[in-house]
Amino acid sequence: MTQSLRTAWFLLSRLMLVLAAGMLAGLMLGSLWVGVILSLGVALAWQLLNLFWLDEWLRHRNRHDPPDTPGLWGDVISQVVRLHRRKRYHKERLLQVLRELSQSTAALPDGVVVLNALDEITWFNQPAARLLGLRGRGDRGLRVSNLVRDPQFRDYLGRGEFAEPLVLRRTEPDVSLSFQIVPYSDGQRLLMVRDVSRQVQLETMRRDFVANASHELRSPLTVVTGHLELLLSDDALAEDVRSPLQEMQRQAYRMNGIVNDLLDLSRLDAQAREAASDEVDVVALCAILRKDVLARPGHPAVALSVETHARLLGDEPGILSAFSNLVDNAVKHTPESGVITLRWALLPDGAAQFSVADTGRGIAPEHLPRLAERFYRVDTGRSREAGGSGLGLAIVKNVLMHHGATIDVQSTPGAGSTFSCLFPARRVKIVAEERTDPPNE
């Protein structure tokens, strides 16, 4: 307040001074008015000159220093200079932050490509250029699928959900790339590319090892079981040796089962392609499974609930091993007085469901998410005793995956469990009803 008062007073006094000087000069020349007009004219010219300088300087403010003028004009100029300096400071800081951001993105070891709503490339960093063979600025604005032309990548890009990354293997040179799309604001998408050759290689090595090891274990086991069988068939065998030998035979059989399951699994792992589409008669399969159960000592009752004669399009040996694993599990956990129900039904949307329900002990909810893990056991002591390998559900899950099917487990502890396999409509073939009564009664 005082500052502006002082400035106003200063200006007023200046004006008075100029006016007084003009009047004095006018009096000396003999005409007061001429003096006043002259003095005002000089004052106006001075202000205009200052205004001109200010304008000149603002126009070329980056090249010239501000004009050095006293008074109010000086104040105005210094204010402008201060504003200008502050603006430049902020701009530089912002630029600095931006530069750091883009440098850090460019320095990421993974490739990053920014795509707009039309899947055109807006920006990419150096690793992305190296991994995808993109070049310079010229590639910005091109559709990414025009340059990365692999049909699988195209399908992935066109798909709506990107929970799982896509892994593509190129043969020449032998490189595996993992693609992951992250959508963000306004239909923009971030494409992350990583070189996963090493992981893929390790995974292959692990698989090969399991397959080879199981294979190598099988031949000595065959010799052992063969000799044990020979020994046990000898009637002259002393009783005190017989019992340990029988135990040895049981364990050898169990080991054989585990090795076979491992081989099955590694075969399924290696088979990356979709399963075949042969027609599988599930109704007949159910009958076979039921017969198997009835042939065992101390078996529970088995009920068939066939609601459709639709055929399943899939790989028959795989389907059989998956279903029999499910039935096996049900038998193991159901007492003689219980009931196992095999159900084959069509759902309204064209999908089909095969389910195995038992009235056994059920599974506590905390075990459900981990059931299909290899060698995971709900009750360690019990399932070893029952002769399980711990691989059954892993096999089921793998077979179903190759058929695009899913598994669902419902279980109430004490009341029983239901394992349902849900096959998509493209895996189901509807056929005319051939017979109305359930087979093999």
Next chain:
Amino acid sequence: METADLSHHISRRFNEDLERVRAQVLSMGGIVEALLAKSLTSLIEGDSALGESVAIDDLRVNGMEVQIDEECSRILATRAPAASDLRLIVAIIKTITDLERIGDEGEKIGYLASRLAVMERPENKYREIKHLGRIVSEMVHDALDAFARLDADGALRTARMDRVVDEEYEAIHRQCITFMMEDPRTIRRALDVMWAVRSLERIGDHAKNICEYVIYMVHGKDIRHTRLEDVEQHLNSEKGPTP
């Protein structure tokens, strides 16, 4: 390059049509590339099932050719394109023919691979076929890249690779003849190998054709049946005064 700018039309629909048909060609190219890679893998690794599966991909390629052809006819009839747009459509019609032929040759290699898989493999495990296959796959890839980028220089560079392919083809040819003279029992296998190599050489020629269409599309010059050096000189002299 003024031709790279496809977004200069007042009619947005026309732009979209051109962009879409171009993307379709490149998607067809992607399938052809994958098909070629598959047939080469099946040949080198002796995977007969993979070799037979190539035929299914070839069916897709054939279907796409028909579809893109129809699309081009529709654009010609309804939009009556001129200048660079007309060149684009003409180039596309020719490119898809060559892509389809590449698909056919790839299918042939896959078929030969499934036949060769049951025969005894030579000691070098088809190393030279692997080498030639790599060059040819790269040519197809680069030709399609040049098509996507409308990059005439890249197209010219790629077209020049055809000479290397021809040399490699000659070398394998001679080698096969030597094998056959040394041990007549290998004649059957060597003949099949020669057919496969012949297919690869043809694929190289088709890739070269695609490069020529790219140059036609960008510069409006038909360079077929012209020596590549002359083409280069011509393009440079054209570029010279107005850089």
